Amino acid sequence: MGDHIIRDVVTLEALYGQPGKASLIKVVSQLTPLYRKWIMASRFCVVSTVGPEGTDGSPRGDDGPVVQELNVKTLLLPDWRGNNRIDTLRNIVEDGRISLMFAIPGSNNVVRVNGHAVLSTDPELIGRFNDRGRVPRSVAVITIKEIYTQCARAMMRANLWGGDTAPEDLPTVGEILTEQEDGFDGKTYDAEWAGRAEKTMW
Numbered sequence: 001m002g003d004h005i006i007r008d009v010v011t012l013e014a015l016y017g018q019p020g021k022a023s024l025i026k027v028v029s030q031l032t033p034l035y036r037k038w039i040m041a042s043r044f045c046v047v048s049t050v051g052p053e054g055t056d057g058s059p060r061g062d063d064g065p066v067v068q069e070l071n072v073k074t075l076l077l078p079d080w081r082g083n084n085r086i087d088t089l090r091n092i093v094e095d096g097r098i099s100l101m102f103a104i105p106g107s108n109n110v111v112r113v114n115g116h117a118v119l120s121t122d123p124e125l126i127g128r129f130n131d132r133g134r135v136p137r138s139v140a141v142i143t144i145k146e147i148y149t150q151c152a153r154a155m156m157r158a159n160l161w162g163g164d165t166a167p168e169d170l171p172t173v174g175e176i177l178t179e180q181e182d183g184f185d186g187k188t189y190d191a192e193w194a195g196r197a198e199k200t201m202w
Contacts, residue, residue, distance in 0.1 A: 025180040027148040030072040035147050038111050039075075040065045042102035047077070049098050049117075051091035058088045066102070068128060073144050073156065075100075078129045078136035079201055092117045092140060100142070101150070106161050108152035134202040 006012050028035065044061045060066055061076065068076040077100070079089060092098065098117040103110050117140045120126075125139045153159075171179075173193070174186030 014117035017187075023151075027146050029146055030144055031069060032145065036069065038104075039067065039102050039113075040069070042066055042103075042104050042111070043101045045100045047098065047100055049095065049194065051094045053090075056087045056091055066101075067142075070125075070141070072179055073116075075142040075144065076125060076128065077117075077140040077142060078126075078134055079119075079140065080136045081200055089119060089138065089140075092119050098140070098142060108155035108161075110155070111147065112152040113142070113144055113147050114149055115143050117142045131202075156198050 006015070031039070043064065043066055044059065045151055046057055047060050048055065048057045050056070061078075062080070066077070070076050094128075096116045096118065100111050100113045100135050102113070120140050121138050122142050125141070126135050126137075129136055129139070172186070172190045174184075174188075174190035176186075177189060178184045178186035
């Protein structure tokens with residue numbers, strides 16, 4: 001493999017050639033009416049951050065738009081209840097660079113946002129997400145650097161929305177935990193998960 005490692009951008013660009021016009025003109029630095037419409041239709045995104053310990057990718061989902069618009073240059077992402085590892089939040093506090101990839105079931109396109117985030121506990125911002133008394137503990141305030149659509153080929157290759165069901169022998173989380181720690185009761189973990197999730201969703 002050694003002689004075939006690409007070690008500089010010049011070599012990389014020579015291998016791939018020039019990007020097409022559409023891939024260049026699609027990039028904007030703030031919300032436009034159509035980018036706004038697309039992002040506000042998304043209930044799910046993958047958040048990528050980077051920090052001293054490395055990179056992190058984390059899913060975020062909601063029962064409505066997964067983010068809110070503060071202004072054309074700023075998005076708000078609530079931190080709803082999770083497992084309290086706070087990997088993403090730790091990275092935001094320590095570095096701030098952030099990327100979001102918004103997906104919508106049934107669409108092979110995604111919209112990507114790159115920017116910089118800070119964490120806020122401002123009651124006014126948290127209150128914007130109040131839903132029947134449920135509020136997030138913090139909100140990521142994301143300053144947009146660029147927004148653009150992603151080519152649909154990856155989703156099309158994967159046939160992501162093709163209605164496939166998971167393989168019957170796909171490991172459960174309980175099985176994976178048992179693999180990591182002898183004596184862990186993975187069967188009970190799996191059996192109780194749905195009820196526990198329902199009670200702790202928010």
